[in-house]
Amino acid sequence: MLVAVDGTVLLMAQPSLGRDLGASTAQVQWTSSAYLLTVAAFLVLAGRLGDRFGHVRLLFTGVLGFAATSAGIALAPGPGWVIALRAVQGLFGALLQPATLALLRLAYPPRRLGTAISVRTAAIGLAAAAGPLVGGLLVERFGWRAVFVANVPAALAIAAAALFVRVPAPPRTEPGRIRAGAAAVVAAAVAAAVHALAGVPEHGWAGRQTLAWLAGAAALTALAVRSERRSAHPLVPLPVARSRSVTASMALLALVSGAMFGALFSASFALQGAGGLDPLATGLRVLPMTAAMVAGSPLAGAALRRFGARATAVAGTGLVALGIAGLGPGWGFGVLGAGFAAVMVTATGTVVGDAPAGHAGVVGGLKQTAMNVGPAFGIAVAAGTGGASTAALAALAAVGLLPAARLPGRGRGRHPVPVIAGTGTGAGPSAPHPPGQAARSQH
Numbered sequence: 001m002l003v004a005v006d007g008t009v010l011l012m013a014q015p016s017l018g019r020d021l022g023a024s025t026a027q028v029q030w031t032s033s034a035y036l037l038t039v040a041a042f043l044v045l046a047g048r049l050g051d052r053f054g055h056v057r058l059l060f061t062g063v064l065g066f067a068a069t070s071a072g073i074a075l076a077p078g079p080g081w082v083i084a085l086r087a088v089q090g091l092f093g094a095l096l097q098p099a100t101l102a103l104l105r106l107a108y109p110p111r112r113l114g115t116a117i118s119v120r121t122a123a124i125g126l127a128a129a130a131g132p133l134v135g136g137l138l139v140e141r142f143g144w145r146a147v148f149v150a151n152v153p154a155a156l157a158i159a160a161a162a163l164f165v166r167v168p169a170p171p172r173t174e175p176g177r178i179r180a181g182a183a184a185v186v187a188a189a190v191a192a193a194v195h196a197l198a199g200v201p202e203h204g205w206a207g208r209q210t211l212a213w214l215a216g217a218a219a220l221t222a223l224a225v226r227s228e229r230r231s232a233h234p235l236v237p238l239p240v241a242r243s244r245s246v247t248a249s250m251a252l253l254a255l256v257s258g259a260m261f262g263a264l265f266s267a268s269f270a271l272q273g274a275g276g277l278d279p280l281a282t283g284l285r286v287l288p289m290t291a292a293m294v295a296g297s298p299l300a301g302a303a304l305r306r307f308g309a310r311a312t313a314v315a316g317t318g319l320v321a322l323g324i325a326g327l328g329p330g331w332g333f334g335v336l337g338a339g340f341a342a343v344m345v346t347a348t349g350t351v352v353g354d355a356p357a358g359h360a361g362v363v364g365g366l367k368q369t370a371m372n373v374g375p376a377f378g379i380a381v382a383a384g385t386g387g388a389s390t391a392a393l394a395a396l397a398a399v400g401l402l403p404a405a406r407l408p409g410r411g412r413g414r415h416p417v418p419v420i421a422g423t424g425t426g427a428g429p430s431a432p433h434p435p436g437q438a439a440r441s442q443h
Contacts, residue, residue, distance in 0.1 A: 038090025062096025258378030292337030308410030316342025
């Protein structure tokens, strides 16, 4: 809940943060991207560290670091400090997220795990839905720094509770080699690409600096791929990399989440700038989106069972693109939320159902990585396209139709309906990982 609410609250605080610190649009964009990129780079690695050193220890370290960096951001004198501390906060966020589900797997027997995951997922959904309203209220009454001050007592309470957690010891497994260098190369590649997009308003799409950063991102990506292919212990095992259903689901999640978060980034500035709304009124304007996400999840689950993954994902992606196009007139928020719920239900169900045997933890980490990298790119596109952001983000969502069309059709593959807030029924060792969090398998 702490991580979920922090992400949506910040969207309401960014315009105020930018004005107070005299930050440029690119700098404000990096207050989100720095966190998302760091989390994305270290989620899978954090899961492996938890397997080796203990998930309670990582949870305790993660929440204490999250509290310390939140306090530092609240006292930051300039945008550079905020960006740097958000990056460090992302590292601690990556440590604590996989630990939560791993602890549930250790604490509950398979027959009771589904209920525990459902409660956890409902809490995450509630926190994400409440974020815009909480953020609007805090910023309006106390300023943007209150958003980060509020994290501190919550994180300290979690750390105190973690001291009393007693769970059975996980089964001993071969830890393998922990390759932090590969994760760092991937993070550097994504950061270079996002930096190129963020600099488009100043340097242009064909500017030398833009092209240089994009070339650097391509070179780092090639280096990471080469390293993975030659490694005896790759971050992404070959069975996962070769699974068409899994890779298509990852691409779909990255594109659609990027389009949605980019649209929310643009809408927040538009409503509080040209629209003249205060942060609380902005949060209320976004409320139909969160309501549609909660109400649309069970409908999407029914559509997945009846029509299959491909048809449901294509329809949901189309709704996301349509909803983004309708944000200007104001009717698009509900459509956007319904479409995103359909995509999340379908892509998560496909990832869980078609994950290669023995690699559920890696797939769970990759899923959450896509959900962090996607928004980083989407926000960069929004910042880099200015007044044309609505059309650019709708087009980004429409590109998601390509991976959606590669998902299995009706009656093909194994697609259990995932645990989504208010609708989940998954249970047992193969229970799906909830959206917004990563997981590591204990098997």
